[in-house]
Amino acid sequence: MAKRRRVGNLLALAVLAALVERPRHPYEIAAVLRARGKDQDMPIKWGSLYTVVANLERHGLVAAVESGRQGRRPERTVYRITEAGRAELVDWTRELVAVPEREQPRFEAGLSVLGVLRPDEALELLRQRLDRLEAQLAAQRAALAGHAREVPRIFLIEAEYDLAVREAEATWVRGLLDELTTGALPGLAEWRAWHETGAVPPEWADLADRGTEPHGGLADLADRGTEPHGDLADLADRGTEPHGDLADLAERGTEPH
Amino acid sequence: MAKRRRVGNLLALAVLAALVERPRHPYEIAAVLRARGKDQDMPIKWGSLYTVVANLERHGLVAAVESGRQGRRPERTVYRITEAGRAELVDWTRELVAVPEREQPRFEAGLSVLGVLRPDEALELLRQRLDRLEAQLAAQRAALAGHAREVPRIFLIEAEYDLAVREAEATWVRGLLDELTTGALPGLAEWRAWHETGAVPPEWADLADRGTEPHGGLADLADRGTEPHGDLADLADRGTEPHGDLADLAERGTEPH
DNA sequence: AGCGTAATACTCGTCTACGAGTAATCGGCG
DNA sequence: CGCCGATTACTCGTAGACGAGTATTACGCT
Numbered sequence: 383m384a385k386r387r388r389v390g391n392l393l394a395l396a397v398l399a400a401l402v403e404r405p406r407h408p409y410e411i412a413a414v415l416r417a418r419g420k421d422q423d424m425p426i427k428w429g430s431l432y433t434v435v436a437n438l439e440r441h442g443l444v445a446a447v448e449s450g451r452q453g454r455r456p457e458r459t460v461y462r463i464t465e466a467g468r469a470e471l472v473d474w475t476r477e478l479v480a481v482p483e484r485e486q487p488r489f490e491a492g493l494s495v496l497g498v499l500r501p502d503e504a505l506e507l508l509r510q511r512l513d514r515l516e517a518q519l520a521a522q523r524a525a526l527a528g529h530a531r532e533v534p535r536i537f538l539i540e541a542e543y544d545l546a547v548r549e550a551e552a553t554w555v556r557g558l559l560d561e562l563t564t565g566a567l568p569g570l571a572e573w574r575a576w577h578e579t580g581a582v583p584p585e586w587a588d589l590a591d592r593g594t595e596p597h598g599g600l601a602d603l604a605d606r607g608t609e610p611h612g613d614l615a616d617l618a619d620r621g622t623e624p625h626g627d628l629a630d631l632a633e634r635g636t637e638p639h
Numbered sequence: 640m641a642k643r644r645r646v647g648n649l650l651a652l653a654v655l656a657a658l659v660e661r662p663r664h665p666y667e668i669a670a671v672l673r674a675r676g677k678d679q680d681m682p683i684k685w686g687s688l689y690t691v692v693a694n695l696e697r698h699g700l701v702a703a704v705e706s707g708r709q710g711r712r713p714e715r716t717v718y719r720i721t722e723a724g725r726a727e728l729v730d731w732t733r734e735l736v737a738v739p740e741r742e743q744p745r746f747e748a749g750l751s752v753l754g755v756l757r758p759d760e761a762l763e764l765l766r767q768r769l770d771r772l773e774a775q776l777a778a779q780r781a782a783l784a785g786h787a788r789e790v791p792r793i794f795l796i797e798a799e800y801d802l803a804v805r806e807a808e809a810t811w812v813r814g815l816l817d818e819l820t821t822g823a824l825p826g827l828a829e830w831r832a833w834h835e836t837g838a839v840p841p842e843w844a845d846l847a848d849r850g851t852e853p854h855g856g857l858a859d860l861a862d863r864g865t866e867p868h869g870d871l872a873d874l875a876d877r878g879t880e881p882h883g884d885l886a887d888l889a890e891r892g893t894e895p896h
Numbered sequence: 897a898g899c900g901t902a903a904t905a906c907t908c909g910t911c912t913a914c915g916a917g918t919a920a921t922c923g924g925c926g
Numbered sequence: 927c928g929c930c931g932a933t934t935a936c937t938c939g940t941a942g943a944c945g946a947g948t949a950t951t952a953c954g955c956t
Binding site: 422 | 652653677734738740742743750751753765767772775791792794807827829843
């Protein structure tokens with residue numbers, strides 16, 4: 383699963399889809415994508431477009447049809463999709479639809495380091511996200527409803543999907559916000575205390591060390607102390623580090639926010 | 640918003656977060672990330688790790704503390720986070736949390752070209768996705784429940800978020816599947832007919848050529864004066880090949896399925 | 897004691913993404 | 927009818943992402 387594509391950029395998928403209808407030159411492809419609102423979720427990157435088309439050609443997925451100037455416009459190359467390209471488009475689509483891939487949304491990355499902010503600031507920022515999210519959702523819903531009157535729903539499924547997922551996100555954020563305001567979230571008090579005093583709460587002291595041992599992994603939490611040699615020396619080193627934790631604490635004192 | 644980061648890779652965020660606790664050498668950072676399950680959503684790319692650390696150092700966000708071999712292990716460089724790095728971490732986190740960014744999920748890309756598949760194949764593939772999704776969800780739920788016994792929920796919110804969003808995805812897919820099996824989805828019959836006969840259904844004929852005229856796409860920029868979103872009606876183009884082009888016609892004869 | 901395997905800690909080179917620039921052409925206006 | 931700004935169509939350089947490889951050390955097993 384997730385076979386390596388000769389041309390991996392998703393822009394290539396859009397290019398192939400645009401060329402399946404008829405041969406076009408790159409700039410026209412860009413125009414079509416823009417006209418279809420593709421540039422909303424994926425602003426067109428010119429460098430990538432030409433690289434991607436060139437790569438598609440190199441791999442025989444598209445082929446140049448004609449070149450040279452027509453009318454009075456600058457020179458340009460028109461490409462058509464090849465049989466291999468058509469096959470790639472279909473196969474790629476199959477994979478994208480059938481295989482759920484773990485992705486890495488930026489918000490999730492943000493959540494994973496949320497602890498670096500003070501809880502009340504986190505609360506405020508989450509509120510902002512929710513506001514923006516709701517505004518975007520309202521706009522999306524309106525746009526979708528408008529288009530649903532002109533076009534069969536089949537053509538709108540990716541918009542519907544996007545809407546559904548983002549609604550779920552909004553709901554989830556709302557729930558988290560609620561737990562933060564009511565103080566229901568376990569660990570909240572320690573989080574707050576840590577930011578106020580600068581000291582790691584005793585309940586969390588051992589959590590920081592996970593996976594720092596060689597051969598690491600959660601498993602050897604249990605193994606600690608029975609580890610024969612070498613690893614313990616390593617841990618000892620850490621304790622005697624010239625400016626290790628002290629420097630860290632010193633800096634935290636001067637930290638602005 | 641979405642200010643350009645000196646080091647844009649999200650891996651850099653994880654690195655900064657790992658260094659905030661204490662100075663570490665790159666390999667140890669990787670070990671920590673792995674131990675915390677970060678490699679689940681983002682398998683560790685060695686090349687990127689060292690490039691990212693080097694870039695962080697170049698921009699003064701981290702600094703080398705010591706180098707040379709300790710114990711009997713190979714040489715290594717230990718890095719600590721700097722004041723600037725701490726500021727960047729905090730600022731970046733703020734942005735990631737507060738600003739919802741339209742992303743480009745692979746599944747959505749797949750949906751947007753779903754028309755290239757026959758409806759019954761699409762149905763089958765969506766079923767496969769749902770199966771896999773449910774299996775993954777079950778595993779995630781179990782893992783989360785396991786961790787929840789050892790660690791305060793605060794450390795698990797990104798996993799909870801991921802779970803919530805993927806559950807929403809599963810629900811949405813289930814709904815779509817239902818509409819496809821019952822035939823309730825408007826446009827389904829035409830989609831099927833098009834794949835069986837190769838002819839564009841008359842209902843869609845007029846939707847076909849929007850935004851493709853030379854000079855076009857841009858010409859209707861005027862229409863969009865009020866709404867920044869493109870005219871989604873143009874989505875109708877998808878999968879409606881005009882039968883005018885010689886190269887295109889020649890190839891279509893040899894097209895499989 | 898010696899061998900094989902696993903883990904450690906990187907390095908290097910290729911391949912890709914992308915944006916800032918550039919040159920040609922068009923269309924409109926005075 | 928010639929100039930100006932917008933549009934068209936692309937090029938190129940740089941920075942980044944990434945994986946395959948490499949060398950060293952530890953450890954179990956016989």
